Amino acid sequence: MWTNLDRPPLDVRALRRALVDGPQASWSRLDVVTVTGSTNADLVAGAANYADRTALIAEHQDSGRGRHSRSFSGAPRSQILLSMLLKFPGIDPAVLGWLPLMTGIALVDALRTVGEVDARLKWPNDVLIEGKKVSGILAEVAAHGPSPTVVIGLGVNVSMTEDELPVSTATSLALEKAAVLDRDTLVRAILRGVAAEVDSWRDSNWSTDALAHRYRDRCGTIGQRVRVDLPGGEEKFGTAVDVDEHGRMVIELEHPDSGRLAVAAGDVTHLRPVS
Numbered sequence: 001m002w003t004n005l006d007r008p009p010l011d012v013r014a015l016r017r018a019l020v021d022g023p024q025a026s027w028s029r030l031d032v033v034t035v036t037g038s039t040n041a042d043l044v045a046g047a048a049n050y051a052d053r054t055a056l057i058a059e060h061q062d063s064g065r066g067r068h069s070r071s072f073s074g075a076p077r078s079q080i081l082l083s084m085l086l087k088f089p090g091i092d093p094a095v096l097g098w099l100p101l102m103t104g105i106a107l108v109d110a111l112r113t114v115g116e117v118d119a120r121l122k123w124p125n126d127v128l129i130e131g132k133k134v135s136g137i138l139a140e141v142a143a144h145g146p147s148p149t150v151v152i153g154l155g156v157n158v159s160m161t162e163d164e165l166p167v168s169t170a171t172s173l174a175l176e177k178a179a180v181l182d183r184d185t186l187v188r189a190i191l192r193g194v195a196a197e198v199d200s201w202r203d204s205n206w207s208t209d210a211l212a213h214r215y216r217d218r219c220g221t222i223g224q225r226v227r228v229d230l231p232g233g234e235e236k237f238g239t240a241v242d243v244d245e246h247g248r249m250v251i252e253l254e255h256p257d258s259g260r261l262a263v264a265a266g267d268v269t270h271l272r273p274v275s
Helices: 012-021 039-045 093-113 183-203 209-218
Strands: 029-033 054-058 079-087 119-122 126-129 132-143 149-157 225-229 235-243 249-253 260-263 270-273
Touching: 012 029, 012 183, 039 054, 039 079, 039 132, 039 149, 079 183, 093 119, 093 126, 093 132, 093 149, 093 183, 093 209, 119 209, 149 183, 209 235, 235 260
Parallel strands: 029 054
Antiparallel strands: 054 079, 079 149, 119 126, 126 132, 132 149, 225 235, 225 270, 235 249, 249 260
16 A cells, blocks of 8 residues: 655656756657556667657556566655666677666766765665665666667655565665655756766767776775675675776675675676675
């Protein structure tokens, strides 16, 4: 049973004026739907028909999926459920793994600046406040080739109450007493931030040097003792010490292992902090 709170709908006309039609326009299209199964799935399915920088937002999702196909859901209008279709002409496919990390930088900066919360990145694709998850990110390649098309989705818990959260390790901006809970304001900040990140990355000819530096600065995983759960049930323990040029987390392994292990998001079932 969802809590009956004052949760106004997004103002799609105002969002379009700010992001698509206005003098600071940075997106080609923005749509808001009342309900859908998954905004990511919708954009992936129609990728051939959408222009670069198309954004789709749902007031509610009933078949949302995160990493490893984990389901997630929330009360209507209690979250930001946003997917973005982006094209990357001339990019090296080897660095596409940086896309959720790049999005994480923009998202953390928006939550810090607008929401005034101490948001931190948890590698590879979560945003935490005081150790609890407020947002997750999922990137999917919709079309390969010389100008890959990628759909990046994110969900942010905005006004969810404690009773509405799916797990005890989650939180919302309301519970963290964010300075701003207006979803229109947050959406504008997030989409402008993502567009700026893409522009900056493109202008660097898709170099990951500056991106890696800024990600490390916002990543709360670095410096933590972690347990790496690998497919097949194998476990490794160590300290997260760096993010390398491919966006992989570098782990300084503990006895009985030795040396360093670089793990990619697709190679890890869980990366959890341990005491």
